[in-house]
Amino acid sequence: MDDGTGNDDHPHADIRNGDAFLAAVFHAVAGGPAWDKTVLIINFDEWGGFFEHVAPPRVTAPNHVDSDEVTGRVLLGFRVPTVVVSPFTRNTAGTPEVNHTVFDHTSVLKLIEWRWGVPPLTARDASPLIGNFATALNFSAPNASVPTVPLPRPVLAAPCFENIVGLLTPSKPPAGTSAPKNRTPWAVLSAWSGMNEWRRQLKFPAVR
Structure with missing residues (x-):
């Protein structure tokens, strides 16, 4: 959980700080001497809990420990942004802005393996069901000019909590306002999950 001052786009971070961080990384890379032969891949580790209307496909299992494996295939997760x-x-005829190939995080591995001729690490990145980011690159017409990208400044905000670990010392409400009845908002969620775990154990007792 973010205290509101981070740049990782986790709650409760200000997304403007995440944008500023990515812009700084881009300008650092694009301003370097190797920009004309660089591929910068920006992706996220998960989808953030937002609604997703596209059902994930089944692809080759990377191992044999996935609980949802069916005939050697498992479900991908929900889509995540990737740039x-x-x-x-550079959005030429050979490289459209949006690529509709099915990629996943191992597509980064496929690109590395393809470029340097190394064998795949798992059955997932060896599978033809997952795309290679190399297919999104246009080697016949590169354009090494640097696109115009704003470089916003990070937002300097005060932390959301005085003590983020356990939320044990919440800040006092401003004068003239009433204090919330529950000073530990995560306690309700914790109690709810614990109660449901208790119910689950009653319904499915441990096998002896």
Whole structure:
């Protein structure tokens, strides 16, 4: 849980700080001497809990420990944003803005393996069901000019909580306002999950 001052786009972070961080990374990379042969891949580890209307497909299982494996295939997770920034992805006829290939996080591995001729690490990145980010690159018409991207300044905000660990010392409400009845908002969620775990154990007792 973020205290509101981070730049990782987790709650309760200000997304403007995340944008400022990504912009700073882009300008640092694009301003470097190797920009003309660079591919910068920006992706996220999960989808953030937002509603998703596209059902994930089944692809080759990377191992045999997934509980949802059916005939060697498992479900992918929900879609996550991914941006491939490079002189080889400048929205020419050969590199459209949106690529509709099914990629996952191992597509980064596939690109590395393809580029340096190394064998795949798992059955997932060896599978043809997952795309290679190399297919999003246009090697015939690279454009090494640096696109115009704003460089916003981070937002300097006060932390949401005085003590983020356990929320043990919440700040006092301003004068003239009433204090919330529950000073530990996560306690309700914790109690709810604990209660449901208790119910689950009653319904499904441990096998002896």
